[in-house]
Amino acid sequence: MSAKGPYRDIVLDHHRAPRRRGRLAPPAQSAEGVNALCGDQLRIEVRVEQGRVVAYAFEGTCCAIATATASLLGDRAIGGDADDLGALERRFAALVAGEIAEAAELGALNALSELARYPARRKCALLPFATLRAALRGEARTTTETPA
Amino acid sequence: MNAPLHEASPTFDPLRARADFPLLTRSVHGKPLVYFDSANTSQKPASVIEAVDRFYRQHNANVARAVHALSEEATTAFEGARAALARFIGAASPDELVLTSGTTMAINLVAYSDLLPRLQPGDTVLVTQMEHHANIVPWQLVCARSGATLKVAPISERGELIVERFVELLTPEVKLAGVTHVSNVLGTVNPVRELARECRHRGIPLLVDGSQAVPHMPVDVQSIGCDFYAFTGHKMCGPTGTGGLWARRERLAAMPPFFGGGEMIREVRFSGTTFADPPHRFEAGTPNIAGFVGLGAAVQYLERLGMANVFARERELLAYATDALRSVPGLRILGEAPDKAAVISFLVTGAHAHDLATLLDLEGIAVRSGHHCAHPLMQFFGVPATCRASFAFYNTTGEIDRFVAALDKVRRLLV
Numbered sequence: 001m002s003a004k005g006p007y008r009d010i011v012l013d014h015h016r017a018p019r020r021r022g023r024l025a026p027p028a029q030s031a032e033g034v035n036a037l038c039g040d041q042l043r044i045e046v047r048v049e050q051g052r053v054v055a056y057a058f059e060g061t062c063c064a065i066a067t068a069t070a071s072l073l074g075d076r077a078i079g080g081d082a083d084d085l086g087a088l089e090r091r092f093a094a095l096v097a098g099e100i101a102e103a104a105e106l107g108a109l110n111a112l113s114e115l116a117r118y119p120a121r122r123k124c125a126l127l128p129f130a131t132l133r134a135a136l137r138g139e140a141r142t143t144t145e146t147p148a
Numbered sequence: 149m150n151a152p153l154h155e156a157s158p159t160f161d162p163l164r165a166r167a168d169f170p171l172l173t174r175s176v177h178g179k180p181l182v183y184f185d186s187a188n189t190s191q192k193p194a195s196v197i198e199a200v201d202r203f204y205r206q207h208n209a210n211v212a213r214a215v216h217a218l219s220e221e222a223t224t225a226f227e228g229a230r231a232a233l234a235r236f237i238g239a240a241s242p243d244e245l246v247l248t249s250g251t252t253m254a255i256n257l258v259a260y261s262d263l264l265p266r267l268q269p270g271d272t273v274l275v276t277q278m279e280h281h282a283n284i285v286p287w288q289l290v291c292a293r294s295g296a297t298l299k300v301a302p303i304s305e306r307g308e309l310i311v312e313r314f315v316e317l318l319t320p321e322v323k324l325a326g327v328t329h330v331s332n333v334l335g336t337v338n339p340v341r342e343l344a345r346e347c348r349h350r351g352i353p354l355l356v357d358g359s360q361a362v363p364h365m366p367v368d369v370q371s372i373g374c375d376f377y378a379f380t381g382h383k384m385c386g387p388t389g390t391g392g393l394w395a396r397r398e399r400l401a402a403m404p405p406f407f408g409g410g411e412m413i414r415e416v417r418f419s420g421t422t423f424a425d426p427p428h429r430f431e432a433g434t435p436n437i438a439g440f441v442g443l444g445a446a447v448q449y450l451e452r453l454g455m456a457n458v459f460a461r462e463r464e465l466l467a468y469a470t471d472a473l474r475s476v477p478g479l480r481i482l483g484e485a486p487d488k489a490a491v492i493s494f495l496v497t498g499a500h501a502h503d504l505a506t507l508l509d510l511e512g513i514a515v516r517s518g519h520h521c522a523h524p525l526m527q528f529f530g531v532p533a534t535c536r537a538s539f540a541f542y543n544t545t546g547e548i549d550r551f552v553a554a555l556d557k558v559r560r561l562l563v
Contacts, residue, residue: 039532063500
């Protein structure tokens with residue numbers, strides 16, 4: 001196990017210097033992801049043209065895991081087919097649950113695989129995926145916390 | 149008080165006490181464990197673990213039901229634990245102590261049995277801004293059933309109850325006040341004797357949540373002068389699923405049953421049932437017998453250490469840690485009451501509490517992060533979560549040094 005657990009260098013880098021932080025000029029689809037128990041609040045905006053993700057931005061107050069995942073997810077989503085994001089989310093969920101070791105299509109997101117050992121923190125990494133999914137479906141708000 | 153606080157014994161040896169806790173010798177992620185989460189649950193000394201083990205190996209039977217030898221032994225052990233606990237908190241008699249699964253059940257018992265039948269629309273229940281959810285939500289539930297409302301006594305930026313505001317809020321429509329003895333987040337020790345006096349003058353029953361007090365200081369419920377005192381066993385070196393509610397005999401005698409079932413009855417007929425006297429009236433069903441036997445052993449253990457020694461040792465650790473944490477850049481402590489238990493909630497600029505706690509865990513250091521079951525208090529300070537290091541007498545200054553060094557290291561990773 002790494003001495004830094006889920007905080008690999010690439011994760012820390014995207015936490016300290018997140019890519020695509022901010023808002024998009026309209027038109028864009030957006031959603032809020034809120035994990036109230038953690039205190040994480042995330043807003044993701046996305047623009048899809050002819051089925052492709054052409055712009056992505058996020059902002060919010062989140063832990064390093066959620067921030068880095070939101071940043072890495074933007075890198076991965078841009079230029080891709082919006083319809084493929086559901087499959088990507090399922091692969092990522094399997095990765096952080098420890099059900100798969102790595103998956104080529106996840107690219108740099110594989111850096112979060114250590115979360116398999118930190119079940120309490122999985123919801124942090126899943127929040128950006130769920131928020132992006134909500135934005136694409138036109139849902140205003142989502143969470144990855146089960147009601148407590 | 150059982151023993152004046154200044155009577156700490158110079159012969160108390162905290163390192164010998166530490167050796168009584170088998171779990172504290174283990175490693176986490178390849179590093180010696182530093183357990184700074186005792187406000188969440190304490191570790192257990194060998195004598196408690198052995199008492200539970202011995203009960204199941206030699207004495208296990210149900211209580212107060214059968215005439216055979218094992219049942220007599222189990223009943224004697226269970227009631228012996230009640231007597232030890234009652235003595236430990238200064239109750240006049242074991243009959244004044246209802247054994248519950250913990251503080252939460254104790255407060256719910258008061259909410260539904262004592263308070264709800266008295267509540268009318270327009271009545272209020274008074275709590276403070278620093279309460280644990282267990283001393284908020286039960287009152288909200290009974291308020292919702294009766295048309296009563298909850299009101300909240302404010303605290304200062306330093307995390308102290310503003311006593312004069314609390315007293316002003318003790319108006320005639322207040323049917324009960326609930327106050328924590330010691331804040332689980334801030335460590336603030338509330339002036340419960342003074343609050344009890346003010347409540348008593350106005351005929352308002354006061355419930356004190358003693359979850360964070362009984363494990364850490366001498367407590368004498370009679371000298372506090374409150375009406376109800378709730379506490380939990382697992383924070384005071386006992387097993388989980390144990391705790392108690394203290395109230396004077398006449399108060400308990402006036403309360404109807406809350407849970408119905410076996411154990412709490414005198415005679416059951418389909419035409420009507422008569423109930424046992426307190427405290428058994430409130431103890432329906434088979435209790436956590438082995439757990440209370442373990443809690444009885446925990447009381448014996450703490451009495452042997454001496455609560456004045458426990459109190460003095462933990463204050464030393466608090467002062468040492470508070471001072472050492474000043475060296476960490478960007479660190480802010482929430483809760484600066486002069487009278488404070490060994491709990492330090494903190495924030496570090498630019499670092500989320502959960503990230504700090506996960507990275508500290510990798511260094512073998514267990515702290516809690518999150519809202520600490522106190523959302524309204526987090527809202528007051530305008531933060532989603534804090535990290536909390538909480539100490540017990542079995543911790544050491546060497547562990548605090550490791551914690552502070554590790555905190556500085558992980559802070560550098562994040563900021």
